[in-house]
Amino acid sequence: MPPYDPSTFPPFAVTVDLVVLTVRRHALCALVVRRGETPFQGRWALPGGFVRADEDLGSAAARELVEETGLCAHDPAKPAVGNGAHLEQLATYGDPARDPRMRVVSVAHLALAPDLPAPRAGGDANSARWAPVEDLLREGEQATPLAFDHARILADGVERARSKIEYSSLATAFCPPEFTVGELRRVYEAVWGVVLDPRNFHRKVTGTPGFLVPSGGTTTRQGGRPAQLFRAGAATVLNPPMLRPEV
């Protein structure tokens, strides 16, 4: 089979951009890196990079995730162990004017990670940080908007995460391997920006088969009565879903 004549279609650059979310100090945060090059030099942007010539889109996203955070994205088919993060394709952004230099199509991915000590980006501590999504998405005077169309991409990723923890067990991706029901509840509260009833939440998550499995231990790291420790169970879908309170 002969290759296409390149004159019959326009060439594109293809990148992956990452919306990496975590929960820190009761707030939903995203990983952003400072741009060292023009355009948007000095502005914050989502981590990302070019897809290589013989690389799948998901592999490129996983590679970028490791480079930026050291996190290993785990295959959803295998059990989640160690520093595994959830990684899925989000959407693709291809406005002809989104990059002033040339035609770039970006396949955005969404990653959910437990709280990490500190981001690393090429050893430069000042060039990457976790920022509350509330600050990054706030319109207004003092806020510096993200580079390119990354505010839009981030908003789409946050919206996806907010809706997906309703009907899936994905919220456990924000937790360490062992966690308490209270810690899981604080994840929901941070992602949704609401306050949930601890009693009803406890009944709901422990009563859904396959969502949580007791790991045997207990902890008192929050003070008060010791809490049971759990691991994420095999269930991936929550039925009936976790109900998000109105507004």
Next chain:
Amino acid sequence: MPPYDPSTFPPFAVTVDLVVLTVRRHALCALVVRRGETPFQGRWALPGGFVRADEDLGSAAARELVEETGLCAHDPAKPAVGNGAHLEQLATYGDPARDPRMRVVSVAHLALAPDLPAPRAGGDANSARWAPVEDLLREGEQATPLAFDHARILADGVERARSKIEYSSLATAFCPPEFTVGELRRVYEAVWGVVLDPRNFHRKVTGTPGFLVPSGGTTTRQGGRPAQLFRAGAATVLNPPMLRPEV
């Protein structure tokens, strides 16, 4: 700003592929076209084509939709009038080996259309048809698989449609501008492959504010007692959702 040096990143071709779904004779059907060129010559494939140099991804998908079906995708912001179809981005497929000729990244889109008289594809009546998705996705002896990774793309589109009609008013995109509750119920039954209780379905859809608005007329096109005609209302999200029966 200088353009990128093309040697710093690999060039890609970017295409849009369409999963166009409709309901015909109580079955969920997809639009497929016969390939006239190598590779996969003579095999059925999803309609699609290259994204042009100065074209947005959504515009490219809308253009392909018009070319293949004559359907006009309507902006979700505007009211749905005439032969409008729902169109949304589905996912992006970029396996390095998905096209044997060169590196092609395809941004798949999902379109939902009312039952149309007959597909047209460049005037050639034999080169495009509506096929039941059940047949297209059946593995096995007599079935001819779709070209490229289009079986996977179609499966993802069908799955998206099946889950999205649960919590949105999208099922009306499969109906003509005016329709009865019974016709809408047959859409759900065809897409989900289940049988629903007509009485409870009627109560559910007419009781959800903004889902359906009576258009005043009645019809007897199904025989039996005349049924009220409705149009799709302004509501886009169904809360509580339509419940899909187990298995």
Next chain:
DNA sequence: CCAAAAGTGTTGTTAGTACACCCATGG
């Protein structure tokens, strides 16, 4: 003892399922 967080019991309400029943038309 008290504060704090974990966990259980109970009650009222919402929304679903199942199904009996009536309505309006064509043949």
Next chain:
DNA sequence: CCATGGGTGTACTAACAACACTTTTGG
């Protein structure tokens, strides 16, 4: 008259919201 699909009423039940109450730790 009867078949066919449209539409309403009603009992039963699952699951959620609200909140009183008990349990187990640290200070």
